[in-house]
Amino acid sequence: METVIEGKRLKKTFKISKREKGLFGHLANLFLPKYIHKKAVDDISFTIKKGDAVGFIGANGAGKSTTIKMLSGILSPTEGSVTALGLSPDKDRIEYVAKIGAIFGQKSQLSWDLPIIDSFDLLQKIYRIPDQKYQENLAMFTKILDMKSFIEQPVRQLSLGQRMRADIAAALLHSPELVFFDEPTIGLDVVAKEKIREFIRYMNKELGVTIIFTTHDMQDIEKTCERLIIIDQGKKIYDGTVAGIKTHFGSERKLVVKFEQDYDISEVAKTPSIKIISKKDRSKEFLFKNEDIEVKSLIQYLFENYQVSDLTISEPDIEEIVRDIYDKGI
Amino acid sequence: MDTFALFIHYSLITIKSRFQYKVDAIFRSLAVFLRESASIIIIYFMLLKFENINGWNIDELLFLFSFIFFTYGLLILFFTGFRDFENMVNKGSLDRFLLRPRGLVFQIISSNADWFAAIGHGCLGLVLFIYSAGQINVDWNTTLVLYCIVSVISGVLIQGALFLFIASLSFTLIKVTNIRNILYWNTRKFAGYPLSIFHGSIQFLLIYIVPFAFVNYFPAQFILRKADLIDFPIAYIYIAPCVGFVLYALSYCYWRYSLRFYKSTGN
Numbered sequence: 159m160e161t162v163i164e165g166k167r168l169k170k171t172f173k174i175s176k177r178e179k180g181l182f183g184h185l186a187n188l189f190l191p192k193y194i195h196k197k198a199v200d201d202i203s204f205t206i207k208k209g210d211a212v213g214f215i216g217a218n219g220a221g222k223s224t225t226i227k228m229l230s231g232i233l234s235p236t237e238g239s240v241t242a243l244g245l246s247p248d249k250d251r252i253e254y255v256a257k258i259g260a261i262f263g264q265k266s267q268l269s270w271d272l273p274i275i276d277s278f279d280l281l282q283k284i285y286r287i288p289d290q291k292y293q294e295n296l297a298m299f300t301k302i303l304d305m306k307s308f309i310e311q312p313v314r315q316l317s318l319g320q321r322m323r324a325d326i327a328a329a330l331l332h333s334p335e336l337v338f339f340d341e342p343t344i345g346l347d348v349v350a351k352e353k354i355r356e357f358i359r360y361m362n363k364e365l366g367v368t369i370i371f372t373t374h375d376m377q378d379i380e381k382t383c384e385r386l387i388i389i390d391q392g393k394k395i396y397d398g399t400v401a402g403i404k405t406h407f408g409s410e411r412k413l414v415v416k417f418e419q420d421y422d423i424s425e426v427a428k429t430p431s432i433k434i435i436s437k438k439d440r441s442k443e444f445l446f447k448n449e450d451i452e453v454k455s456l457i458q459y460l461f462e463n464y465q466v467s468d469l470t471i472s473e474p475d476i477e478e479i480v481r482d483i484y485d486k487g488i
Numbered sequence: 489m490d491t492f493a494l495f496i497h498y499s500l501i502t503i504k505s506r507f508q509y510k511v512d513a514i515f516r517s518l519a520v521f522l523r524e525s526a527s528i529i530i531i532y533f534m535l536l537k538f539e540n541i542n543g544w545n546i547d548e549l550l551f552l553f554s555f556i557f558f559t560y561g562l563l564i565l566f567f568t569g570f571r572d573f574e575n576m577v578n579k580g581s582l583d584r585f586l587l588r589p590r591g592l593v594f595q596i597i598s599s600n601a602d603w604f605a606a607i608g609h610g611c612l613g614l615v616l617f618i619y620s621a622g623q624i625n626v627d628w629n630t631t632l633v634l635y636c637i638v639s640v641i642s643g644v645l646i647q648g649a650l651f652l653f654i655a656s657l658s659f660t661l662i663k664v665t666n667i668r669n670i671l672y673w674n675t676r677k678f679a680g681y682p683l684s685i686f687h688g689s690i691q692f693l694l695i696y697i698v699p700f701a702f703v704n705y706f707p708a709q710f711i712l713r714k715a716d717l718i719d720f721p722i723a724y725i726y727i728a729p730c731v732g733f734v735l736y737a738l739s740y741c742y743w744r745y746s747l748r749f750y751k752s753t754g755n
């Protein structure tokens with residue numbers, strides 16, 4: 159398969175001025191401004207092939223948006239290089255951005271006051287989209303993204319989910335072959351999230367569009383792509399299949415049990431694959447792997463031998479998985 | 489051609505959205521016109537007290553003023569985006585423009601063209617120009633007309649270059665509002681009057697640092713040839729129509745250079 163993006167040793171450092179308070183601080187700011195250098199992306203390399211759907215996942219501030227901005231030509235890397243669609247995103251900006259689409263969940267790319275359809279018409283002119291193709295795409299996205307009811311309204315009157323769909327359509331009207339999504343599901347409710355995921359999957363599988371997206375929601379990744387890149391504090395700490403990470407880390411379950419009294423539960427921990435991670439009076443937390451222990455029999459065992467007043471099971475969230483990988487290495 | 493059509497399209501939808509937002513959009517031009525006229529009338533009565541200022545009578549002074557207003561009308565049509573640049577950067581609009589396959593300066597210009605205010609300022613400038621030129625009895629010929637047109641364009645570009653330069657500074661400095669106030673707005677206050685009335689340091693400022701003298705004084709002198717021109721190199725009235733083009737080219741280079749320091753906005 160043909161390579162679409164090649165990122166080599168990408169680094170991005172932000173120089174942030176550090177302001178000091180007080181009179182002396184003001185003087186110091188004026189004559190000896192102090193800067194801190196924040197490494198937002200710290201030596202990341204990867205290759206993305208045509209037709210891939212790749213998810214970047216990481217906690218807040220991990221460097222996801224910065225990476226997307228470098229890949230889409232908004233920011234120039236401090237060090238390293240990007241080649242995408244055979245071009246340099248920042249140096250060949252105009253030629254490059256004509257072939258890509260980018261959607262930012264936290265910031266609409268549409269004019270606040272304009273009816274959506276007006277923004278779309280403007281985009282047709284900006285991208286020089288031939289009439290016929292424009293009408294086809296517009297009809298298709300209006301239908302799939304269910305935008306008919308609000309296409310005449312300005313963005314400021316839309317719900318977050320509607321705005322997101324409009325933003326997505328806007329970024330795709332010119333039929334880009336490569337599309338970036340930066341946290342497209344942020345702040346959405348479950349139903350709206352599901353719609354977006356379904357659409358991303360459709361674009362990738364049916365329209366053959368190469369997709370890169372970022373999220374901090376593991377579910378987004380599971381439902382839309384096979385490949386996953388985890389970044390933490392600007393570094394790439396995992397690059398592989400979603401299945402791979404699931405078998406490694408995702409199968410851990412946490413069981414929190416509240417007993418009627420403060421039992422000595424060392425008996426339970428005798429099973430080698432169960433770890434007790436905290437004991438606080440009557441509340442105990444156990445960690446075990448899905449494939450080692452059958453949840454049903456564990457709960458049954460607890461109920462038979464102890465008096466249980468409350469019990470919850472949770473999957474570790476992505477932040478925990480990421481921490482885990484970061485601490486232990488892959 | 490395609491670019492021009494896009495500029496018009498941008499303008500039309502901005503005007504449309506203005507109308508949706510506020511019904512009284514049309515009165516904005518009128519309001520600007522009246523507000524600025526009021527300031528002119530005050531100055532007019534003040535100047536009436538003097539027989540003349542350094543040999544300039546009231547009509548000649550109005551002629552001098554008219555360049556400032558007319559060029560400002562065109563300036564805000566094309567350069568409002570750079571005048572209010574930090575706002576735009578903070579709103580994240582620059583990211584959006586960077587993602588679209590058109591020139592960045594073109595997009596900033598087109599999406600901020602302020603037709604309403606521009607018409608207000610421009611009409612005032614034009615009325616002043618026509619009235620005062622009529623009173624002065626300017627003997628128009630092809631050369632003069634051409635000279636005036638090119639000088640006006642140059643005058644717009646001089647101020648545009650300044651806005652573009654200050655906008656470029658905002659990539660490396662944090663706040664440029666104060667710099668803009670000092671360099672542009674304060675200096676502009678001197679520019680309505682004949683250059684010769686000022687202290688040498690202010691003359692230097694208006695000729696070499698923030699060259700407003702080439703926006704109105706030297707072009708007006710090309711036509712009026714008042715006696716106080718003797719204080720300055722005569723060549724300046726001939727180079728006035730070029731100054732804007734040169735400064736704009738320099739400013740544009742600096743803009744291109746500064747763009748690499750653009751940081752976007754963090755969340």
Ligand SMILES: Nc1ncnc2c1ncn2[C@@H]1O[C@H](COP(=O)(O)OP(=O)(O)O)[C@@H](O)[C@H]1O
Nearest residue numbers: 172198218219220221222223224751752753754
């Ligand atoms: N424009 C900017 N100026 C200064 N610091 C920034 C800027 N953008 C991002 N950062 C910093 O870089 C780090 C990574 O940010 P970002 O890429 O937005 O993370 P993510 O998208 O993964 O949440 C954060 O610490 C953030 O504060």
Ligand SMILES: [Mg+2]
Nearest residue numbers: 222223341755
């Ligand atoms: Mg982000």
